[in-house]
Amino acid sequence: MTVHPPGPFWTGRASNRAQWLFAAAGAACLALGIGLAVDSSWTNGIVPLVMSVVGCLAVGLLILYGTLAFVHVAVTVDSEALVVRCGHIGLPRRTIRLADVASVEFLPQITPQQWGGWGCRWRPDKGTAVIIRRGEGLELRLGDGKLFTVTVDDAENAVRVIRAHLRTLAR
Numbered sequence: 001m002t003v004h005p006p007g008p009f010w011t012g013r014a015s016n017r018a019q020w021l022f023a024a025a026g027a028a029c030l031a032l033g034i035g036l037a038v039d040s041s042w043t044n045g046i047v048p049l050v051m052s053v054v055g056c057l058a059v060g061l062l063i064l065y066g067t068l069a070f071v072h073v074a075v076t077v078d079s080e081a082l083v084v085r086c087g088h089i090g091l092p093r094r095t096i097r098l099a100d101v102a103s104v105e106f107l108p109q110i111t112p113q114q115w116g117g118w119g120c121r122w123r124p125d126k127g128t129a130v131i132i133r134r135g136e137g138l139e140l141r142l143g144d145g146k147l148f149t150v151t152v153d154d155a156e157n158a159v160r161v162i163r164a165h166l167r168t169l170a171r
Helices: 018-039 046-068 157-168
Strands: 008-015 072-077 080-086 093-098 103-112 119-123 127-131 135-142 147-151
Touching: 008 157, 018 046, 072 147, 072 157, 103 147, 103 157, 135 157
Parallel strands: 127 147
Antiparallel strands: 008 072, 072 080, 080 093, 103 135, 119 127, 135 147
């Protein structure tokens, strides 16, 4: 049994089904690399074949990890922290203590184009972000002035819960 700290507890998720198409492309690259290694006639030279096999396997693994890690995001807020976990195994993960948060804002429309694509992003003028899809999200302004943005469904309620915790912490 999991015991949660006192006060409001909030969880939210966001997902991006389009990422599965990229995962399929990664799997196809892996299959091509394996197919080249198994079915190729090794008579034309080993170096080009090894380079092709290794290249296909590396690209396939990178695409698979990069897409499966960002198919969905889970966000949890309790009285102590906001935790963001990406993908099926929860990595990458980011924990932000609410004691370090100065303010939080609801953002009704976040686009991957604003951040340069999907995934974990950093921009000098905007801070860091976990962008899974287009849509609503929240932005935390930390005590040191840095920003953290995440796209998540029901972000407006997350903002209410975080603000309630911040008021409690300010007392």
